[in-house]
Amino acid sequence: MRDVVWGALATGGILRDDPATWRDERPFHLQHLKTDPVFPAVGSKRTLTAIDEVLEGQTWRRPSDWGAFFLVFPAARPWDVPAGGWHIDADYTGPLSPARGVKVHAMFGDVEPRAGGMNIISGSHRLVHRWFIDHPPRRGARAAELRRSLHSHPYLRDLCTTGGAAARIERFHDRVEEVHGVPLQVLENTATAGDVLLMHPLLLHAAPTAHLGIASRDNTEPLCAAVSWSRFAALAGGLPLTQHASKLRIVCQRPNSPGPR
Secondary structure (H helix, E strand, O other): OOHHHHHHHHHOOOOOOOOOOOOOOOOOOOHHHHHHOOOOHHHHHHHHHHHHHHHHHHHEEEOOOOOEEEEOOOOOOOOOOOOOOOOOOOOOOOOOOOOOOOOEEEEOEEOOOOOOOOEEOOHHHHHHHHHHHOOOOOOOOOHHHHHHHHHHHHHHHHHHOOHHHHHHHHHHHHHEEEEEEEEEEEEEEEOOOOOOOEOOOOOEEEOOOOOOOOOOOOOOOEEEEEEEEEOOEEEOOEEEEEOOOHHHHEEEEEOOOOOOO
């Protein structure tokens, strides 16, 4: 799978073994790859069985492919907890259980801490669900309005306020903070190649902040970790409850860069 992506990048002058060509931190225009025959393997029997279990017996619709591509290359800026971009890609007022869908993150390479993993607020699906029970939106409210309402929650308001990196990392990332009985913590989507992570659609997440990258095991070529990110539509009575939306995120890491291995 990585070979397919690197092959496409090479046509644009981005070379696998030459970090000097990784000038564009977030290259795009790889959507044509989502139909490549190598990617359906993401939907293995084990993955599909796990999705069945998470959706608690609901009938769900498998997407036609495993998503478009969102690439992240290393940048020489320190890692921080993001102060913006926190969102969900589902109905903000959706049910907590059973969930109307599930996001699937399929790791095509190793992603180390502070090396480009997606940021996720553990426990935030419970916070989101409770917030909109206590603060029901007006009929017909758009997603942007719902997001603004949610971000007025004291914890999220603090999270979305810029400040000293060390203090933000200590509060939001390094420890669990219990808010009205809900344990919250910013985690990174880190894993090993081949891991598949399932995520509740109401979990708040944000794109990774700048990262320096971690050396690959053999120190000869960069790691390229792809994350297939799909929200499957669960069905009830034959009617779709939500449309699926997909991304495929690639995190590339510079060889010979400082970091634990």
